[in-house]
Amino acid sequence: MDLVLQLLFTGIGIGAVYALVALGFVLIFRATNVVNFAQGEFSMVAAYLMVVFSVDLGWPYWLSFLIALAGMALFGVIFNLGVYYPLRHRTYLPVIIATIGASILLSNSVLAIYGPQPQVLQGWFDTPGIQLGPVYLDSQYLLIIGVTILLVLFNFWFFEKTLLGKKLQATSQDKEMASLLGISVSTMIMITFIYSAVLGGLAGILVAPVLFVSIQMGSTIALKAFAATIIGGFGDVAGAIVGGLALGVIETFGAAYISVPYKDGFAFLVLIAFLVFRPQGIFGERVAEKA
Amino acid sequence: MKLTRREFSAGLAAGLAAPALMRSAWAQGATIKIGMCVPVTGPAAEQGLWAQNGAKLALAAVNKAGGVLGKQVELVIEDDQTTNPGIVLAFSKLAAQSDIVAFLGSIRSTQVQAMAPDVIKVGKPVMIGGTNPDLTHSGNPWLFRFRPNDNYSGRVIADFGVNTLGKKKWAIVHSTDAFGTAGGKALSEALTKLGAPPVLDQGYANQSQDFTPVVLAVKQSGADVLGTYFTFENDLGIFARQLRQLGVNIPWVGSPSVVAVSSTKLAGPALFNTYGVADFAEDSSDAAKAFGKAYRDAYKTAPDNQSAWPYDAITILSAAINKAGSTDPNKIRDAILATQKFAGAEGEYNFDKNGDGLHGYNVVKNDKGKIVYDKHIDFND
Structure with a gap:
């Protein structure tokens, strides 16, 4: 039983990381109908920004955190203007290729500046974790789970209760109709990119103390997060969260009880099962019609 | 003056042969050349620089002590780009220079594997740092390892x-x-x-x-x-x-x-x-300490295995050529394999018939x- 509880905690913790990145995928997909393959690099860039401010410049952690997130908002604007906006009237394919190109550019730029050695970023708390009976709770994972719960509540409130959220929803459902109703579609898409960049950045900063800051950190999480979005249902916010958590728990238990080397295999086995038997995912619309 | 056909032919032959003869004569009088394939660009460029530092340090010591066969030793460096195709190209460029008597290869097993077929064709000794045991156990007589294998x-x-x-x-x-x-x-x-x-x-x-x-x-x-x-x-x-x-x-x-x-x-x-x-620990022996001191004096930074093995490779290779008394590849090979109880920076070298110089590790x-x-x-x- 102790073992099960320990595995469950870790599974939910790592699943919450997937969920945060998956959320970024979903938001951009809903607004633009394309998958942003640079989403993982958003996390990586934010983690390196934290290293610059908090480690290299020695600024206070909270201040570095706020500046890094503000930097990510700006980054979202640049990404939208540089990668999506010039191609917005084309089909989804050139845009997807452009995001892949951006992802390669970002990881190699950071490699050129920082080199291949991983960097250390301290966690938010001084205590590494707490022992609760037989289970060890890593403080950083507790923070990640807490932030994920808050974001679920925030997203619900934002998209369902605020005018801006409703405008964003309208844009993602039908751009022409939204435009006829006086909603500025390009502004809404800009806001979506900013929000996704901040979300991806938040995931990167939260996970950096656990996984270290490295060039590959984004791409390895993004691959799982992508699987999580498909399992949850592409285009569904709740689906991204549930898909991410489910994936984290499944792979952790699969590794513990079946085989450690095939840990990643379980995640993708579940993905294949969903694509075959329920391509629309747990909550979402039919994937086959879209991407 | 009338030029006979015979005189013309002889003159033409002499004219054609002269540059080659002159180059050969000049080469014999100049230096002993050792080729080195090393990452100057690519992901391991920094480690490549440490490797060059180690090799150059040994080279300076060898030349100060009188060189090899009475001549100064010269290092010819070629960039392997940290890739397999890169090292194959670098090695073939070096191998085309017939006056290079021996080579330093890579610390990466996969790169050594890539260049190994060409090494057999060229038939000259190549010092390596890759630790995959198969490299020296696959019947290639020209590979000599300066780190302990896995x-x-x-x-x-x-x-x-x-x-x-x-x-x-x-x-x-x-x-x-x-x-x-x-x-x-x-x-x-x-x-x-x-x-x-x-x-x-x-x-x-x-x-x-x-x-x-x-x-x-x-x-x-x-x-x-x-x-x-x-x-x-x-x-x-x-x-x-x-x-x-x-x-x-x-x-x-x-x-x-x-x-x-x-x-x-x-x-x-x-x-x-x-x-x-x-494989390299500075406090493990007097030779390692001496290397550490010389390296620190020269480059103001601590050495590691990336620089220690090329240092040993150049030192042992130079001694072997001196012992062989010639640059004939087979004689150099025999002399390297005969190297026993040599105190190097990486440890005590006792070459076996496969070309493995070291047989243990530091803890x-x-x-x-x-x-x-x-x-x-x-x-x-």
């Missing part, structure tokens, strides 16, 4: 854990890539020979974000000592932290990555008191973040 790391980890630490219940954790699988197998075999077969042999896939299942498997196995082969330092860092968090504090003896500078930095206190094997310990030398373990076979 067979020895498993044996040293097992010997140290069983005989020095007195631990018999082993858990092995290794990456499932080529390096980790081979290492884990070598360690498992060595332990079985010592009468302590492992109670757990656990593989993991590279770039795992979480090692909780692995740590719990180690915990449940009841092992009293841990042996590891980690490929990537960030994997090692995550594993080390989770291991300590979940309360596993058994002794740990690992492959070189456990004591690598970046792992020490990433994992911090989680790696304190762990042991690792290392070093992480003492509160500082890597200190513990002992050297050598084998006779």
Whole structure:
């Protein structure tokens, strides 16, 4: 039983990381109908920004955190203007290729500046974790789970209760109709990119103390997060969260009880099962019609 | 003046032959050339620079002591771009210069494998640092290794854990890539020979974000000592932290990555008191200390294995050519293989018939973040 509880905690913790990145995928997909393959690099860039401010410049952690997130908002604007906006009237394919190109550019730029050695970023708390009976709770994972719960509540409130959220929803459902109703579609898409960049950045900063800051950190999480979005249902916010958590728990238990080397295999086995038997995912619309 | 046809032919022949003769005469009077394939560009460019530093340091000492066969030695460097096609190209460029008598290859096994067929064709000695045992065991007579091969790391980890630490219940954790699988197998075999077969042999896939299942498997196995082969330092860092968090504090003896500078930095206190094997340890011998001092004086920074093996390679190769008394490849080969009890920076060289110079490793310990030398373990076979 102790073992099960320990595995469950870790599974939910790592699943919450997937969920945060998956959320970024979903938001951009809903607004633009394309998958942003640079989403993982958003996390990586934010983690390196934290290293610059908090480690290299020695600024206070909270201040570095706020500046890094503000930097990510700006980054979202640049990404939208540089990668999506010039191609917005084309089909989804050139845009997807452009995001892949951006992802390669970002990881190699950071490699050129920082080199291949991983960097250390301290966690938010001084205590590494707490022992609760037989289970060890890593403080950083507790923070990640807490932030994920808050974001679920925030997203619900934002998209369902605020005018801006409703405008964003309208844009993602039908751009022409939204435009006829006086909603500025390009502004809404800009806001979506900013929000996704901040979300991806938040995931990167939260996970950096656990996984270290490295060039590959984004791409390895993004691959799982992508699987999580498909399992949850592409285009569904709740689906991204549930898909991410489910994936984290499944792979952790699969590794513990079946085989450690095939840990990643379980995640993708579940993905294949969903694509075959329920391509629309747990909550979402039919994937086959879209991407 | 009338030129006969015979005179014209003779003159033409002389004219054509003259540059070649002159070059040959000049070459004989000039230097002894050694070619070096090294990363000048690509991901390992920095390590490539350390390798050049090590080689140049040895070269300066050799030339100061009178050179080789009475001539100064010259290093001809070619960029291998840290890639397999890159080193093949670099080696063929160097091999085209017929006055180069021997070469330094790569510290990467995969690159040595890529250039090996051309090495056989060229038929001149090539010094290498790659540690895959097969490189010198595949019938290629021209490869000479200046680092201990991977067979020895498993044996040293097992010997140290069983005989020095007195631990018999082993858990092995290794990456499932080529390096980790081979290492884990070598360690498992060595332990079985010592009468302590492992109670757990656990593989993991590279770039795992979480090692909780692995740590719990180690915990449940009841092992009293841990042996590891980690490929990537960030994997090692995550594993080390989770291991300590979940309360596993058994002794740990690992492959070189456990004591690598970046792992020490990433994992911090989680790696304190762990042991690792290392082919170069500055405090392991007088020769290593002397090399360390010379390197620090010349480059104002600490040396590591990247610079130690080229240093040894140039030193031993130069001595071998002097002993051979000629630049004939076969004579140089015999002289290198005859090198015994030579105290180098990496350890004592006793070349075997395969071309392996070293047969053991140093064991070093992480003492509160500082890597200190513990002992050297050598084998006779």
